[in-house]
Amino acid sequence: xxxxxxxxxxxxxxxxxxxxxxxxxxxxxxxxxxxxxxxxxxxxxxxxxxxxxxxxxxxxxxxxxxxxxxxxxxxxxxxxxxxxxxxxxxxxxxxxxxxxxxxxxxxxxxxxxxxxxxxxxxxxxxxxxxxxxxxxxxxxxxxxxxxxxxxxxxxxxxxxxxxxxxxxxxxxxxxxxxxxxxxxxxxx
DNA sequence: TATGCGATATTCT
DNA sequence: GAATATCGCATAG
Numbered sequence: 239x240x241x242x243x244x245x246x247x248x249x250x251x252x253x254x255x256x257x258x259x260x261x262x263x264x265x266x267x268x269x270x271x272x273x274x275x276x277x278x279x280x281x282x283x284x285x286x287x288x289x290x291x292x293x294x295x296x297x298x299x300x301x302x303x304x305x306x307x308x309x310x311x312x313x314x315x316x317x318x319x320x321x322x323x324x325x326x327x328x329x330x331x332x333x334x335x336x337x338x339x340x341x342x343x344x345x346x347x348x349x350x351x352x353x354x355x356x357x358x359x360x361x362x363x364x365x366x367x368x369x370x371x372x373x374x375x376x377x378x379x380x381x382x383x384x385x386x387x388x389x390x391x392x393x394x395x396x397x398x399x400x401x402x403x404x405x406x407x408x409x410x411x412x413x414x415x416x417x418x419x420x421x422x423x424x425x426x
Numbered sequence: 427t428a429t430g431c432g433a434t435a436t437t438c439t
Numbered sequence: 440g441a442a443t444a445t446c447g448c449a450t451a452g
Binding site for chain 3: 272274280281282304306307308309312314327328355356357358387397398399400401
């Protein structure tokens with residue numbers, strides 16, 4: 239696993255996120271991420287460690303799940319050494335397994351919209367605060383795995399939906415993948 | 427297909 | 440009391 243958060247964000251493209259339910263597996267291939275790095279004013283960790291963002295300060299590879307806009311959860315992967323505070327937001331998945339389950343959680347049949355966007359991703363994977371602080375590299379119900387398929391060409395752009403540090407190119411995505419979020423022009 | 431807007435609750439000021 | 444790493448629906452073209 240890469241030693242710094244920006245590299246981790248790029249590295250995670252093409253990897254698999256798996257949620258093992260007792261009776262069913264839900265899994266998707268990561269196609270879009272954003273890095274929230276050390277000293278980044280747009281990062282939740284920027285103002286220091288709090289009860290809410292504590293998981294960002296765990297050893298790299300832990301889940302930080304938080305509630306946003308009063309409606310949705312978003313899933314991050316911590317990216318630095320213990321106590322530092324940085325992470326990668328998972329923005330979109332290409333559904334692989336448990337499609338019916340995802341459709342049920344999301345309330346839509348459209349496979350394209352199941353996990354295209356951070357809030358949708360968390361809903362489709364059935365993730366919430368229960369998974370905050372989980373080690374994604376250890377055996378358990380939620381983990382990261384290698385993909386059978388290699389990542390295609392990786393694009394880089396500015397991040398979406400932030401007010402500070404808007405010019406930094408820290409969003410990574412697989413080019414020409416229909417499951418990437420955002421308006422079409424932002425994929426370039 | 428593109429744009430605009432309201433909903434919603436937790437956190438921190 | 441303000442801000443927020445968003446989404447879905449409505450409307451227009």
